[in-house]
Amino acid sequence: VSTIIFCLFVYYRALIFPLLIREGKPTPFFTFVLALLFCVFNGYLQGRSLTNYARYPPGWLKDSRFITGFIGWLIGMAINIHSDHILRNLRKPGETGYKIPRGGMFEYVSGANFFGEILEWFGFALACCTIESLAFALCTLFILGSRARQHH
Secondary structure, eight states: OHHHHHHHHHHIIIIIHHHHOOSOOOOOHHHHHHHHHHHHHHHHHHHHIIIIIOOOOTTGGGSHHHHHHHHHHHHHHHHHHHHHHHHHTSSOTTOOSOOOOOSGGGGTOTTHHHHHHHHHHHHHHHHHOOHHHHHHHHHHHHHHHHHHHHHO
């Protein structure tokens, strides 16, 4: 189940999300390469951890850690997808300039998309209970937390 959760996010972020975004600022090539390397390494690490090393007791899917983590992941992903939708629709085609997003979690935090993704990966880490998933959640927190602070 944890592998399916991870694959669902990767499917959304790698295949669906790029098709939904409009033309925006170009990404520097070096940033693209670093992000690609991180995603390839992390995907391998999470996949290898979940398929080869993680061992769960019978009834794990009914354990409160898994259920709480899965709910956190699900809520985080919903916040992330909804926040991305709000951000994609901030400006009309051809419009430029800064706009403050409104609605959803943007009413509570300025970086709702970042908050959703951080919640997602801490939920994933709790559901998986592996050191690799915790490491990914912490990396997400530090990277996206820094970006959220800059955007704020």
